[in-house]
Amino acid sequence: MSERWARALLRGYRLAGAAAYPFVGGYVTWRSSRGKEDRARRRERYGVASRERPSGPLIWAHAASVGETIAVIPLIESILSYGVNIVLTTGTVTSAQVVQDRLGDRVIHQYVPLDLKPAISKFLDHWRPDLAIIAESEIWPMTLLELGARRVPQVLVNGRLSDRSFKSWKKRPFVAEALFENLAHVVAQSDVDGERFHTLGARPVSVSGNLKVDTNPPPVDEKALDTLRKQIGTRPTWAAISTHEGEEDIAAEVHAMVRNRRKGLLTIIVPRHPERGDALEAMITGKGLTVARRSRRDRIDADTDILMGDTIGEMGLYLRLTEIAFVGRSMTGQGGQNPLEPAMLDTAVLSGRNVQNFRESYQRLIDSGGAKIVRDREMLAGAVNFLLANDAARYAMIAAGSATVQDMRGALARTLKALEPFIQPLIVQARLNGSGRR
Known part of the structure; x- marks a missing residue:
């Protein structure tokens, strides 16, 4: 598959998503009926925000489910200590509960919008993030492309690629490169993961270790x-x-x-x-x-x-x-x-x-x-x-x-060091504007 065909395929994905957008309501409603979606907040899945955007710089952090959410909580707590606002998206009801239990109102939680252009565009138009931090292996084509088109730096942290995912991406190298070139930095879990991201076109790539090691043990009543x-x-x-x-x-x-x-x-x-x-x-x-x-x-x-x-x-x-x-x-x-x-x-x-x-x-x-x-x-x-x-x-x-x-242990410190060039300007901006997290 050539680079031209890869980009044509991604354009087709964008158009198909736009065409499907008016019909996804039934799917989300069905998931709600099975307890897989928060019925009261299902509009967030269409990119409709349920909260106001705070003033000043803002980081969009995304973690798919419970495991990824728990892994990035110490990282998010470290960033919050700098006074920068964070909107944290997750994809499951259980991960949303983890965010509420562990972070409360220190972050703005939203359910992640569906990877369809209208939903992503609505989300980005409202939140206007200055930086996107994505956890582990959440590679959503439309999200990466839309953030890239808006020149929002995207950093993948605790990055990993399973054997199956790597094999799948290798069959479509030009598609992988067209997507991964939008990532400003990949912080991989291991040398194997780092080499895989590098092979697929991500630049630059560093290795931090697993953020899950730097989390606290699960709490108990x-x-x-x-x-x-x-x-x-x-x-x-x-x-x-x-x-x-x-x-x-x-x-x-x-x-x-x-x-x-x-x-x-x-x-x-x-x-x-x-x-x-x-x-x-x-x-x-x-x-x-x-x-x-x-x-x-x-x-x-x-x-x-x-x-x-x-x-x-x-x-x-x-x-x-x-x-x-x-x-x-x-x-x-x-x-x-x-x-x-x-x-x-x-x-x-x-x-x-x-x-x-x-x-x-x-x-x-x-x-x-x-x-x-x-x-x-x-x-x-x-x-x-x-x-x-x-x-x-x-x-x-x-x-x-x-x-x-x-x-x-040590992945958290190495990840923060990799993020420093992206976060430091936001810290300065927040302090100059007097618009830090509140």
């Missing part, structure tokens, strides 16, 4: 933690967290296999998508197991087999109830989930083999002894049983994971 600990008592526990379809079934079967050896075993299952709670409860009880659901505030009794963590924003609670955690989307799913949170919270990490999206983090943890890869449910059951029975081995994994996380 101490009262709720104390209540659950009293109910659990001295029972042995392990957790399967961020599980995807099929992995809850595996966790339930592992529980049945291990409880014969570990009397009183309690298994904590935290599905990635809590709305699947009813179906999962039916599946688990169908195996003859007793379930207590956190969403119902069920009491954990002596005969409770499974605590289902079907709530949002309580990962810090579930991880503090155990010292062993299997991290999902890695056995039946693809790509893996972030292993750093359990490592931060003194937990031995187990995972399936499909961890491409977190390759470097897992490699560091595996090399240090802080994480182990398991092949299937039998191997997972064996690992859980072994770690429950061997305190020394479990404590060694926990210590190794904690030390590895500590060694990986």
Whole structure:
């Protein structure tokens, strides 16, 4: 595909998006009916602002979902300390709740507009950002092109490209270059990610490490933690967290296999998508197991087999109830989930083999002894049983994971240094105009 055809394809994408814009209302309404959109704020998805733009310089920061949002919060807090206003967009209801809980009214939160020219244009006409900071892998063609046309600097932070995404972009090198040339700087998570962005045409590229390492451990409601600990008592526990379809079934079967050896075993299952709670409860009880659901505030009794963590924003609670955690989307799913949170919270990490999206983090943890890869449910059951029975081995994994996380820190400072040429003029402007954040 030539450069001319690539640009023609992007023009076609722009026109198709403009043509589709009048008809997207039904799609957003359908998502609202399933709890995937905030019904009261769905106009924000069309680029219609629900807040006034503050005076002075303003940065648009975007993080797609919960993981990306948590990763950039320390970065956003650092920028806020300079007195510059930020409008932070996210794409999910759960990530919006994280913003409210962690940042409150210190930022202006909006749902990210759909990647259609009319929506993006409305958003940009209203907010007129002086800088755009995009987290991880949110490459939306129309957004990049419209920001580029307005000469708004765009910086991708904590950037990563999965194996699948990189392979897809490599098939369309001229399209990739036409998009990535709009990025003023890419701050990549790893050397591999940095090389991939460079190959696809991004300039300049630097490597910071993973911002997720520089976040604080997930918070916890101490009262709720104390209540659950009293109910659990001295029972042995392990957790399967961020599980995807099929992995809850595996966790339930592992529980049945291990409880014969570990009397009183309690298994904590935290599905990635809590709305699947009813179906999962039916599946688990169908195996003859007793379930207590956190969403119902069920009491954990002596005969409770499974605590289902079907709530949002309580990962810090579930991880503090155990010292062993299997991290999902890695056995039946693809790509893996972030292993750093359990490592931060003194937990031995187990995972399936499909961890491409977190390759470097897992490699560091595996090399240090802080994480182990398991092949299937039998191997997972064996690992859980072994770690429950061997305190020394479990404590060694926990210590190794904690030390590895500590060694990986520093991404926040390196990212702020990369952003300094873009942010410093805005700080000066805010101070001269007396229009800093308020």
